[in-house]
Every structure is written in structure tokens, then in C-alpha cells.
Ligand SMILES: [Zn+2]
């Protein structure tokens with residue numbers, strides 16, 4: 546965001562959307578939805594069952610093709626009217642639906658019968674419970690989320706669906722940070738599409754107030770450290786997350802300079818998933834860079850380091866997170882959600898952050914929106 550941007554706090558936010566103290570995390574809310582007090586699991590629709598299975602597979606770090614199969618089936622089934630679905634199930638022809646195989650058909654059949662699909666029950670029973678006491682205490686201080694994607698880039702849900710979910714989780718705000726143009730694989734937004742998106746967000750904000758969608762970009766850090774979006778747009782949006790998505794294996798020297806250049810930009814508020822590691826499927830090793838130098842740069846330019854909550858990322862690793870916390874950096878604990886239910890992933894980040902010594906007063910998304918925007922507009926120029 547532009548240091549000269551509008552710093553006046555949005556008055557409509559002030560104190561109007563307070564979260565009750567000790568409200569359970571999204572994940573606990575979610576688990577409550579499917580787990581009745583007796584420990585048995587309540588009824589779910591076929592689409593809910595398929596989506597929950599996909600999410601649980603992802604959390605359990607199953608190979609991505611497995612969860613994608615359930616996601617695809619959920620999408621396809623959501624298009625089939627319920628009576629038609631019942632007819633197909635009765636005729637044992639659910640596999641006629643594209644993307645539905647034997648396993649997904651069984652899940653659908655059980656859900657249609659009002660039973661909890663056996664596979665879902667099994668996954669729920671295997672689930673490690675996130676939410677340490679320290680992590681929950683930190684999560685309870687969060688007022689929003691600063692990294693998310695909609696179907697404008699590579700997310701699966703509309704902006705409004707994402708915003709509504711964030712609001713229902715008790716957030717006061719969330720930043721919509723779709724990808725920048727060079728990330729073609731993720732349908733990154735051209736300058737024109739981003740301008741168009743800003744208008745859409747503005748209209749939605751009128752509708753959803755006092756909840757607020759913060760405008761933003763997840764801007765690619767190009768090979769030379771330049772940022773992949775027009776300067777005026779980076780200055781205009783509320784939150785800029787800068788991330789490396791290409792040439793992740795360049796040598797440590799140039800990679801360090803590349804990251805520092807981005808961190809030093811007065812437009813950049815958050816350094817996204819700094820090592821780029823992936824923990825699932827074939828995985829991806831961490832990028833190599835001088836983490837002391839990058840931490841020092843974040844400190845000097847008052848850029849927050851992201852604690853990325855995605856179960857397959859959990860980035861930065863604990864050794865860097867511990868160092869950064871000791872150095873007194875600011876942090877953004879963000880889900881990088883690409884679908885509504887992924888906005889519930891903050892406990893994965895807050896558990897780790899709390900364990901590594903991150904405290905609420907250093908977390909930028911624990912600030913009320915007005916203060917957050919003031920901070921985002923205040924980075925010193927290099
Ligand atoms: Zn990213």
C-alpha cells in the first residue's frame with residue numbers, strides 16, 4: 546500500500562463487529578458441525594461430505610490427486626438436482642456423473658441415506674486435533690486474514706462466498722490477494738482485471754459492511770526482485786503480499802537479493818511463504834537464502850513475515866520462525882485460502898507461531914482494520 550495512501554481508519558469498522566472472547570476456532574466450529582456431542586457424527590449432504598473428505602485428506606497430507614478427486618466430485622454433484630441424484634442412486638448409476646467413481650459414489654449414497662459416510666468417519670477419527678492452548682490464545686486475538694484467493698485467479702469460490710465465510714468465522718476483515726499477471730498457471734490478474742476487481746470489491750463492501758474486504762494482490766517477486774504489477778495499483782490496494790513462485794531453486798546469493806529487494810519496497814506489506822517449500826505429494830525443498838539477511842530486511846523496512854497456514858506449506862519452517870520472532874519481526878498469520886473452508890486453517894499457523902515465540906502484539910492481523918491500514922501505509926522507502 547502507498548505510504549501516502551488514505552490512512553483514515555474506516556469508521557464503520559470501529560467496534561461494531563466484536564468477536565466474543567474465546568470463540569472457538571473455525572476448525573473447531575467445523576468439527577462441531579459434523580460431530581454431535583455424543584461423539585457420533587451428524588447428517589451431512591453428499592456435497593458437504595465430499596468437500597469435508599477432500600479437506601481432511603489435504604490436512605492429512607494425502608497425495609493431492611486424491612483430494613482433488615473428491616473436490617471434483619463435489620463440484621459435479623453440486624450441479625445435479627437432489628431428486629435426480631436420488632434417482633441415480635436408486636438405479637445404482639451415480640458413476641454416470643462425471644468425476645464420480647466407486648468410492649465417491651459410496652460416500653454420496655451413504656449421505657443420501659442420512660448416514661455419515663464411513664470414509665468421512667474414519668478420516669475424522671484419524672484427525673490430529675489442531676489448537677494447542679497457546680495457539681488458541683493467539684488465534685483468539687486475530688481479527689482477520691491477509692492472504693486469500695478467489696475464482697478471479699486460482700481459487701475455487703467467488704469473492705462474495707469467501708467474504709461471507711470470513712465474516713461467519715468472526716473475522717472483521719480479510720484481504721483478497723489474487724495472483725499477479727505473470728503467474729499464468731494461476732490465471733493471474735492483469736492490471737485491467739485488477740482494476741475491475743477493485744470495483745467489484747467496493748460494491749461488495751457496501752453490501753457486507755461493517756465487515757470489510759481489504760483489496761490486495763499476491764504479487765510475484767520476479768527474478769530480479771521487481772514486482773509483477775503496476776506501481777500505481779500496488780500503491781492503491783490495501784494489502785500487498787509479495788511471494789516467490791518461480792525459479793525457486795536459484796542460488797542463495799541472488800535469491801537473498803531478490804527477496805530483500807521485494808521486502809524493501811514501500812508497497813510490500815507481507816513477505817509470503819518465504820521458503821516456498823511443499824510438504825505433500827512429491828514435495829518441494831525450501832529455497833535457499835540467507836535468512837538472517839532477509840529477517841534483518843523485514844525488520845528494517847517493517848515488512849511482516851507471513852506464517853502461511855496451508856497444511857502443505859507450513860512456511861516458514863520453525864527454525865526461521867523462531868529466529869524471526871526473537872528478532873521482533875511483525876507477522877501475518879494467513880491461510881492463503883483458495884476455497885471458503887480453507888479460511889478455517891488459521892489454527893495450523895497460530896499453533897506454530899505461538900510455539901516459536903510469536904506474540905499477539907507482533908501480529909498485524911491482530912490489529913483492528915484501521916490500525917492495520919495505517920501500518921500498511923507507513924513502510925519507510927529504502
Ligand atoms: Zn503464493
Ligand SMILES: [Zn+2]
Pocket residue numbers: 692693694763881
Ligand atoms: Zn497465495
